[in-house]
Amino acid sequence: MTLFIDDNLEQLPDGRVVCRHCGQVLGDAAQPLREARVRETAPATAGPSVRENASRFTDRPVVFRQTFCPTCLTQLQAEIVPGDEPSSRHRSLAVDA
């Protein structure tokens, strides 16, 4: 059974996670976006609603991190996070048998 994850991702019966737009294999249940491409830019590039400089609130570097399908370049997720941390967004796809 194919598992709908979100508008851009699905998990195939064999456990692979693929892009719903082009079929590119992106990962598996443990690491759904392992093969995705990541771009990090300044938080202000997220749009006009991000105006304050993060250095006013923290000494840590803050980045706008976008994750894309490497084949069709669909944006799979976006987050403004400390640049020295891994993604804070997680998808739990594991199913107990």
Ligand SMILES: [Zn+2]
């Ligand atoms: Zn794709």
